[in-house]
Amino acid sequence: MNIILLGPPGAGKGTQAQRLVERHGMRQLSTGDMLRAAVKAGTPVGLQAKAVMERGELVSDAIVSALIGEELDQMGPQAGAIFDGYPRTAAQAESLDEILAVRGRKLDHVIELDVDEDALVERITGRFTCANCGKGYHDTFEQPREPGVCDKCGSREFKRRPDDNAETVRTRMAEYRAKTAPILPIYEARGIVSRVNGMAELDGVTAAIERIISG
Ligand code: AP5
């Protein structure tokens, strides 16, 4: 199965993708995570992407589509893919069709997380992740069970993203509205879009996604 999780910054794409990975052994393909890894490693892609990401703008279509192709090639052909934060432009949507077709894959679902933008700044500014395993948390909505210790791997180190500040979030939302939301009709025309209330509590969102992919 190949699914796209679509929604603005802070909608819950990464959180729900991690849950699908745990439940179904699918692979999360997050271009944001891939780019952050490239920035950290100081690769040529990372050097190009760093300032763009700090401004909250979009990295070039060619770079992210290449990253997605490489990642798919590293997965077994049977493993399901969850596209998180990709595609984000009409050009990327077109590339994804080709990337999947040449690998004998097809898109099964596009799941749109429908959220109230006003709530997203709080979600994003309260977000932190485990520095070791990447498990996501939130100051208010999802604290580690034992304070200061990661539920998943026991690490005591956490980190916050440099682009998770109120100003950059506004640019990221504007980019979403201008370039990403307009790709929905491409998938609506194929009859594969489902809408989920992303303002529901975390387990409710997960249950709604489960109903879609099992139905
Ligand atoms: P990316 O990493 O993709 O960031 P984003 O799209 O801005 O989305 P986020 O990761 O901020 O949000 P999310 O939906 O994953 O929310 P999360 O689950 O963490 O991209 C970063 C940058 O990289 C871009 O700005 C761009 O520069 C570049 N880039 C990446 N992909 C690109 C592409 N394809 N093309 C070009 N450039 C690209 O949830 C947020 C918080 O809320 C968490 O703390 C979570 O615990 C909490 N939360 C989630 N759901 C709920 C809920 N239902 N109730 C309460 N709290 C919740």
Ligand code: MG
């Ligand atoms: Mg994310």
